[in-house]
Amino acid sequence: MIKKIFPLIALLLTFSTANAQFGKLLKDAEKKVKEVTKGGTGVSQEEVGKGLKEALNNGVGEAVSSLSAEDGYYKSAYKILLPPEAQKVTKKLRAVPGFNNVESELIEKMNRAAEIAAVKAKPIFVNAIKELTFKDVMNILMGEDDAATSYLKGSTFKSLYQEFMPVIQSALDEVNAREYWRGAVTAYNKIPFVDKTNPELDDHVTKMALGGMFSLVEKKEAGIRNDVGLRNTDLLRKVFAKQD
Numbered sequence: 001m002i003k004k005i006f007p008l009i010a011l012l013l014t015f016s017t018a019n020a021q022f023g024k025l026l027k028d029a030e031k032k033v034k035e036v037t038k039g040g041t042g043v044s045q046e047e048v049g050k051g052l053k054e055a056l057n058n059g060v061g062e063a064v065s066s067l068s069a070e071d072g073y074y075k076s077a078y079k080i081l082l083p084p085e086a087q088k089v090t091k092k093l094r095a096v097p098g099f100n101n102v103e104s105e106l107i108e109k110m111n112r113a114a115e116i117a118a119v120k121a122k123p124i125f126v127n128a129i130k131e132l133t134f135k136d137v138m139n140i141l142m143g144e145d146d147a148a149t150s151y152l153k154g155s156t157f158k159s160l161y162q163e164f165m166p167v168i169q170s171a172l173d174e175v176n177a178r179e180y181w182r183g184a185v186t187a188y189n190k191i192p193f194v195d196k197t198n199p200e201l202d203d204h205v206t207k208m209a210l211g212g213m214f215s216l217v218e219k220k221e222a223g224i225r226n227d228v229g230l231r232n233t234d235l236l237r238k239v240f241a242k243q244d
Contacts, residue, residue: 045134048134048137048138048141049132049134049137052132052137052140052141052148053129053130053132053137055148055221055224056125056129056148056152056221057126057129058220058224059148059217059220059221059224060122060125060126060129060217060220061122062216062220063213063216063217063220064118064119064121064122064125064213066216067114067115067118067209067212067213067216068115068116068118068119069115070115071115072115072118073111073114073115073118073209073212074107074108074111074112074115076212078211078212078213078215078216079107079111080107080110080111080114080204080205080208080209080212081107081208082103082106082107082110082204083204085197086106086181086201086204087103088197089184089185089188089197090102090103090106090184091103092188092191092194093184093187093188096187096188096191098187099184099187102184105180106177106180106181106184106201109172109175109176109177109180110172110177110201110205112171112175112177113168113171113172113174113175113177113205114168114171114205114208114209114212116167116171116174116175117164117167117168117170117171117209118209118213120163120164120167121160121163121164121167121210121213124156124159124160124163124164125152125156125160125217128152128155128156129152132151136151139151145218145221145222145225145226146218146221146222147221148217148221149214149217149218149221152214152217153214157210160210161206161207161210164206164209164210165202165203165206168202168205168206168209169202172201172202172205177201178201178202181201185197
């Protein structure tokens, strides 16, 4: 396999003479492939795989712990707000008795639901990390600051959404958000001359909750790539030294 890799890199380098920057990137990639595949730096394929998976597990674990804590979403940069169509409803309801604080109450309920659901996302992420191949690991290690997050998002978002949605629905029910919202929509639809509406919260909360989680994982990934102090084990220091 190695014999096939190096001629390919050499061919690419031949065509990159007009672009010095691209040529340098390819040379760097070739060097890193040689280092790992030949073991010249004392880092084995197994160590590279374990190191990256350890970093991803740490990042996912910290993101889940942060967002699943009380106010993890509600009082953070990842706070979930109402979708525009729901804001139209709450704006009209401010003058209706019993619904003057509907927007603020609903936002809190949505974020509480996301906090309840967040902890249940970790096994899905962990399973995706376990399935990383050596090729995936090398692409991530030598990629951009968000390469690992992009991989996770691309390979897990659909399954995460499918698994997360019923959790969000259940969590919304735990904090009485869906029933509260149905009451708000019913009151809104009774207002004369308004266009009847029934926007669902489930999809919005699920997508926003997952978006916030991926954003936080990305932040953790960039940190461990760029801050040596965050590499708190010998394995992490050894492996990530290769991408510095």
